[in-house]
Amino acid sequence: MNLFKNWKKDVPASLVVFFVALPLCLGVALASGAPLFSGLIAGIIGGIVVGFISKSEIGVSGPAAGLTAIVLTAITDLGSYEIFLVAVVLAGIMQIIMGILKAGVIGYYFPSAVIKGMLCAIGIIIFVKQIPLALGMSGEMESDRLKFGTITEQISFGVVLITLISLTILFVWDEILAKKNQFFKLVPGPLIAVVVGIILYLTVGQEGELALKSSQLVNVPIPEDFNSFISNFTFPDFSALLTHKGVYVTALTLAIVASLETLLSVEATDKLDPLKRQTPTSFELIAQGVGNSLSGLIGGLPLTQVIVRSSANVMSGGVSKLSTILHGALLLLSVILIPVILNKIPIAVLASVLLIIGYKLANPKRFVEMWKLGKEQFVPFIVTVVAIVVFDLLVGIIAGLVVGIVVLLLKSYTNSHQMLIKEFKGQKNLFHMNLAEEVTFVNRGSIVKELDALPQGSFLELDFRKTKILDYDILEYLDEFTVKAANNNIQIKLISERGIVDNPVSFREFFGHKVFKMGH
Known part of the structure; x- marks a missing residue:
């Protein structure tokens, strides 16, 4: 297939995925207790390397939020980030072996209702987690912050203004302008929202009541020269292979969980694909394994195919892997060439993009559609949604599968x-x-x-x-x-x-x- 055949759709989509991926790469690294640059490395490799190797046309790979708890615990237990990187390299090798052994067929046994529930749950989580950022609050909306007076004290009116303007731009661009003129389809709304957001910060967002704090802006490491850029890379300590047995346990854990998340994302992404193409799941494990091994070798976090960026790609009109590869190239170029400009982007703009994506994934119409399909589809679907939102991704998937099996058994019984x-x-x-x-x-x-x-x-x-x-x-x-x-x-x-x-x-x-x- 000609990589540039659909460039008119893929180039705008790659920009959207880039603006979605940038804060996620940094956020996952921060939540994992790893160097911030490690998240960007994983995003770049996931985009360029895995993008080239993978046979998924619209799937996007990068550091996954679902692995943060495992990574955080592993770095602490193993004693250093350098030793943890050895486990990432080994996990990648294990994934390659799993792919060669055709273990990817496991992905075909997840019920459709569970996959749809996962998409909706992720949409809800994305939407809810952006609300504090969209309001300029310092953190998550915890229970002790739910009092009206406490919330209003934390709200930044400058951030709220940028959020409202960004949401307006995104809605008008997508729902009105793009339907009237081809130009507005070629130029992505998120890019315009980012440009307007930077202008607002530079004009009214630095002083007075509308001023933004540094924590309300993107924060990318700024290399002073080539040596300082290279210093951001961390390399694995392979001596741990002989001295630390925990490396092997961590590697196996990462390989299993990362493979499951990838297979789930592949199944969900294929369902979102307007062309309904099927990704070879076992080959995808090989591609992910190569990506993880390389990421570990140069200091990156473990990666998986990720539904948030993949769905952003689909929702933005991406058709082929060109959009995935370009988003990785944009991450690399932005870190090298324009980190100063990136650090002037208000996080509220990126939160606005994610609010739109979250709403599209968890559209209330989807719940109505599943209800109309009957209890056999709705019960596993809603259990998956609730369990993922309340607990986490793996618990939700397992709960949905168990309920799906029970429903199947009851159906077989009758x-x-x-x-x-x-x-x-x-x-x-x-x-x-x-x-x-x-x-x-x-x-x-x-x-x-x-x-x-x-x-x-x-x-x-x-x-x-x-x-x-x-x-x-x-x-x-x-x-x-x-x-x-x-x-x-x-x-x-x-x-x-x-x-x-x-x-x-x-x-x-x-x-x-x-x-x-x-x-x-």
């Missing part, structure tokens, strides 16, 4: 058969049971319930003509039932493609001792 009551020449208690295509141990309870309720003197037809898979557990129970049937004067007729048998002595002998499969 859909194993159909019992019909027939009358023939005035004869009553004539029952006909049609068995489903697949009858497994899961269905045993519902079948037992039906057959145990048959009155004495009944006539039962068991119709297996549609059945293609029949578990040994079911055959074993049916043999037990024949004894009970004989004691209760219940006549049984077995109907199958193999023939018809009246009062069979043994179902296991008729179908075979193992699981019965039609045609075997």
Whole structure:
């Protein structure tokens, strides 16, 4: 595929992803207790290196918020960041091996409702976390800050002004101007919002009531010369391979969690893709492994494919991996060439971009759509949303999967058969049971319930003509039932493609001792 075929869409999208990725790279590094520059390294490698290798056309990789707790704990436990980098390199090698062994197929077994729930939950989290930044508050909206008077004391009116202007620009640009003229599609609204935000800071945001604090601006390390730029890189201490067993445990943990987050993001991103392309998941693990190994070698954080940046890419019109690669190149160029300018961007502008993205992901219409699909889809969906918002990503995914499996089991329990009551020449208690295509141990309870309720003197037809898979557990129970049937004067007729048998002595002998499969 020609990399530059869709450049008119990919270039604007790359700018949006860049402005989303920049604060996230710095924020993840800060939350992980790692050097700020390490987050930028991971973002650059995730964009350029993984972007080139990966076969995902719209997925974006970089440092992941879901790994912050693991990274923070690992750096403390291992004793130094240099030793932690050894674990990152090893985790990357493990991911490459997992990809070669085709472990990426795990990604295909996540229910659609759970993936959609994850997207909505991430949208809610993104939206909520931007509110303090959009208001100029010093931190998260904790419980002790919920009093109205306390909140108003923390609000910065200069930040609120920039937020309102930025949101207006983004909304008008996307919903009105872009629909009227092609020019407004080529020039991304977030870029205009950033330019206006810098102008507002330079004109009215430095003094008076509208003044912004340094903490309310982007903070990128500023190298004085080439040597100071190189000094921002940290290199792994490979002697830890012989002296520190914890490195291997940390590496395995990072490899497993980073791979799961990547596979979830791949599944979610593919669902967002307007062209509905499918990413080879095992190959994606190889690409991520190469990225993590390289990131660890030069001082970067572990990375995964990340849904926030990937969804920003899709929502901004990105079509091919060009937008991913360009966003990585922009991160690199910005750190080298324009860090001073970047440090004049109000964080409120970036928060405004994320507010829009968060709302699009968690649009209330999505909840209504899932409700209309029925309980089987809505229950796993809403459990995933709530669990991720209340706890974290992995807990939410596990909770959604468990509920999804329970719903599946309940559905299988009720859909194993159909019992019909027939009358023939005035004869009553004539029952006909049609068995489903697949009858497994899961269905045993519902079948037992039906057959145990048959009155004495009944006539039962068991119709297996549609059945293609029949578990040994079911055959074993049916043999037990024949004894009970004989004691209760219940006549049984077995109907199958193999023939018809009246009062069979043994179902296991008729179908075979193992699981019965039609045609075997």
